[in-house]
Amino acid sequence: MPCPGWELSGASGVGTPPWIVSIDHLIPLAEGWDSGASAWSPAEWKAYANDLGDGRALSVVSAASNRSEADQDPTRWLPPAESYRCQYATDRVAEKSRWSLSVDSGEEAVLAETLDRCGPADLPAPLPLGIRRC
Secondary structure: OOOOOEEEEOOOOOOOOHHHEEEEEOOOHHHHHHOOHHHOOHHHHHHHHOOOOOOOOEEEEEHHHHHHHOOOOOOOOOOOOHHHHHHHHHHHHHHHHHOOOOOOHHHHHHHHHHHHOOOHHHOOOOOOOEEEEO
16 A cells, blocks of 8 residues: 655654654755745745755754754754764755855855865765655
């Protein structure tokens, strides 16, 4: 039988209550707004906020991680797992470019410093999580 919505595997194990995980915007909505989305039409904003067109835009994370990130940019928050930071920085640059969002000097410095620490084996690495729309 086809599933009626989202199918999640590998996050917290079978039987994990849904409130343990959260859907996270790679670029928080408030950060997107401050980076240029405030000039968009309502249709553009809706497309950004509900972006299923690129696997980097939305991800499944722990609810605690989503709360800790809140609406902060990389000058105030980076993923706690250092092994994911190269992927995060690469994806963030790609998404900012994809949506023509600005990058302030502090954000640029942190992203550049993060990427400078990455070796070829670090870029990009898939998340150990299976999620698909069904």
